[in-house]
Amino acid sequence: MRTLKIFRPGAHTDSTGKRVTLTEADLKKSAQAYSPATHEAPIVVGHPANDAPAFGWIGKLAFADGHLSAEPRQVNADFAELVKTGSYKKISASFYMPDSPTNPVPGSYYLRHVGFLGAMPPALKGLPPVNFKEEEVGIVTFNENDDSIVARFFRNLRDFFIAEKGQETADKILPSYDLEALTTSAVQEALEAKQEVSPTPVHDTQTMFNEGKQAMDKAEAEAAKKKEEDEKRLTAEKDAAFAEREAEIVRRETELAKKERSDFLEGLISEGKILPAAKPALIEIMGAMKADTVSFSEGTKTVKKPALEVFQSFLSGLPKSVTFGEAAGSDKGTPETDPELVGKKARAYVNEQEQKGNAVSFTEAVRLVSEGKEGK
Numbered sequence: 001m002r003t004l005k006i007f008r009p010g011a012h013t014d015s016t017g018k019r020v021t022l023t024e025a026d027l028k029k030s031a032q033a034y035s036p037a038t039h040e041a042p043i044v045v046g047h048p049a050n051d052a053p054a055f056g057w058i059g060k061l062a063f064a065d066g067h068l069s070a071e072p073r074q075v076n077a078d079f080a081e082l083v084k085t086g087s088y089k090k091i092s093a094s095f096y097m098p099d100s101p102t103n104p105v106p107g108s109y110y111l112r113h114v115g116f117l118g119a120m121p122p123a124l125k126g127l128p129p130v131n132f133k134e135e136e137v138g139i140v141t142f143n144e145n146d147d148s149i150v151a152r153f154f155r156n157l158r159d160f161f162i163a164e165k166g167q168e169t170a171d172k173i174l175p176s177y178d179l180e181a182l183t184t185s186a187v188q189e190a191l192e193a194k195q196e197v198s199p200t201p202v203h204d205t206q207t208m209f210n211e212g213k214q215a216m217d218k219a220e221a222e223a224a225k226k227k228e229e230d231e232k233r234l235t236a237e238k239d240a241a242f243a244e245r246e247a248e249i250v251r252r253e254t255e256l257a258k259k260e261r262s263d264f265l266e267g268l269i270s271e272g273k274i275l276p277a278a279k280p281a282l283i284e285i286m287g288a289m290k291a292d293t294v295s296f297s298e299g300t301k302t303v304k305k306p307a308l309e310v311f312q313s314f315l316s317g318l319p320k321s322v323t324f325g326e327a328a329g330s331d332k333g334t335p336e337t338d339p340e341l342v343g344k345k346a347r348a349y350v351n352e353q354e355q356k357g358n359a360v361s362f363t364e365a366v367r368l369v370s371e372g373k374e375g376k
Contacts, residue, residue: 006093006114007068022109027068030095030109031061039104041111043072043079045088055079058114065162068093070114088116157212165216173215261286264312272320278339285343285366286311292363307363345369 009024034041042054056075061068082088094112096103103110154174161170261283268274274282292307346365353360 004070004072004091004114005067006070006091006111008066024063024066026109028063030111031063031068033105033108034058034061034111035105036060039110039112041070042113043075044113044115046115046117054113055116058111061111066159070111072114083116090117091115092117161212161216165220169216169219172219173212257290258283258287265315268315268318273318274315274339281340281343282315285339285346285362288362289366292361294363307361311363311366342366342369 007022007027009022009027011019011021014020036057036059041058043056043058044054056072056079058070059073060071062071063069092115094115096110096112098107098109100106158170158174161173262279265274265279265282269276269279286308289307289311293304294307294310295302295304343366346362346369349365349369350360350362353365
């Protein structure tokens with residue numbers, strides 16, 4: 001026989017009409033306390049006296065998926081066939097109370113036996129009629145299906161959600177405490193009226209199922225939306241952090257390049273090749289050249305080099321008396337030797353040529369101004 005679900009947490013009415021509440025913690029403790037070596041609970045028909053035969057034994061208890069489950073063993077083959085064919089469809093559990101003097105493990109609800117219930121005891125060899133005796137002291141026995149049809153429906157619906165979407169989603173849609181309140185209310189009404197609870201569903205089962213599914217879909221949609229928003233926020237934070245790091249790298253590289261130009265010009269100043277007053281303008285001129293290239297001929301070849309490299313070579317080759325460009329000739333303009341004026345005239349020349357539709361780089365403008373050729 002497969003594992004049997006024999007009990008669930010909640011408030012239940014025992015066979016004497018007494019209301020008893022067993023919590024999830026109680027049933028977990030019961031499962032932990034159970035030991036066949038201490039007391040092996042039999043599988044019986046109904047709730048017989050102690051001298052009735054057992055048709056199997058409970059080898060192990062476990063609490064999972066909201067139920068106390070029992071693992072049967074040594075089950076009588078004929079009895080198992082009767083259960084399989086539907087002669088015994090209901091299961092009822094009997095426990096020793098925690099404070100019972102006969103409890104094998106005091107302090108916990110200890111399983112006494114598991115009873116199978118049917119409309120009539122079948123003609124099974126060796127199976128006597130069900131023999132009920134007076135209620136023993138310290139024993140609590142529960143009958144199966146003591147709640148209303150509505151309560152059972154919602155409990156089954158909750159089990160469906162647990163199987164399909166997991167415990168967390170089921171708790172959001174149909175909390176266990178709501179089911180417990182529904183069950184308690186139904187049983188209380190039955191006890192007060194002294195009659196079986198009549199099914200009073202507010203909606204038909206299909207409508208209730210659809211409403212439950214809609215609630216589940218809504219919960220999933222809200223969870224998906226929150227996850228998407230969290231991912232967007234994390235992505236934005238990562239992008240901002242990356243941009244900040246990139247900006248810091250650019251700033252450091254810019255400062256390092258400026259320091260390298262400053263150190264280079266300090267060397268020329270110490271050699272007497274340029275004046276200290278020319279340093280600020282030359283730093284800016286060299287900074288503007290960093291992305292430019294110049295072309296010139298070396299024999300039969302045309303060579304391209306970075307403009308900054310060419311300009312640094314030019315400055316390094318200056319004599320101690322600072323002179324920009326060549327001496328004025330009959331076919332040349334007047335060379336400019338003041339670095340600050342060279343920069344200003346070069347910028348003005350570039351703007352002037354742009355207005356005429358001519359594209360002239362700043363490096364070329366510096367060269368022309370230095371040689372006095374910007375008017376040519």
